[in-house]
Amino acid sequence: QVQLVESGGELVQVGGSLRLSCAASGGFVSTYHMGWFRQVPGREREFVAAVAQGGTKIYYLDSVKGRSTISRDNAKNIVYLEMNSLKPEDTAVYYCAASRSPDFGLGLDYDYWGQGTQVIVSS
Numbered sequence: 001q002v003q004l005v006e007s008g009g010e011l012v013q014v015g016g017s018l019r020l021s022c023a024a025s026g027g028f029v030s031t032y033h034m035g036w037f038r039q040v041p042g043r044e045r046e047f048v049a050a051v052a053q054g055g056t057k058i059y060y061l062d063s064v065k066g067r068s069t070i071s072r073d074n075a076k077n078i079v080y081l082e083m084n085s086l087k088p089e090d091t092a093v094y095y096c097a098a099s100r101s102p103d104f105g106l107g108l109d110y111d112y113w114g115q116g117t118q119v120i121v122s123s
Contacts, residue, residue, distance in 0.1 A: 002027045002112040004096045009117030016086050016121070022079040022096030022114060030074040032112075033104035036081045038092035038119075047107025048094070049081060059105035064090075086121045093118050 008020040022034070035050035049070040050059045058070055067085045072078070079096060093116040101109030 002029060002032065002098050004098060004112055004114035006094060006096045006114045006117040009094060009119045011120045011122055012086055014086060014088060014121055014123045017082070017084045018086070018119065020081040020083070020094055020096075020117060020119070022081075024077040024079065024096075024098065029077045029098070032098040032100055034070075034072055034079040035097045035099060035104060035107065035110060036070060036079075037095045037097060037107065037110075038090075039095065039116075040092045045095070046092075050099075050104050050107070051079065052104070057105065083119075086119075088121050088123055091119060091121045 003026045005023045012018055033052050036048040037045050038048050039045040048061050051070045051072050055072055069082045071080045095116045096114040097110035098112040099110040103109050
């Protein structure tokens, strides 16, 4: 059983930056592909980024590509999502998730989820 705890969400100004962290525990976390999702009330959850077990494959939502970086430190069991040039439309609750599916890069078949961390981008 994998437990995921996100942190780092905060109120930031448009154009600012932040780094979200996901601390993982339980099981062999390094054997999971890891992803970040976000959700706005009233809308479906949206895939943001994912990184393969060994970090060799990385995927991004088009709207965050070029201004976001997902990374993982398997020795510390932490996954990061750094976001720059933040826009009001990045406002959402951000969730970390773990998957062993080959479709992880499509945002599918995630087995474990964190509780989320709120990001608010204010103009």
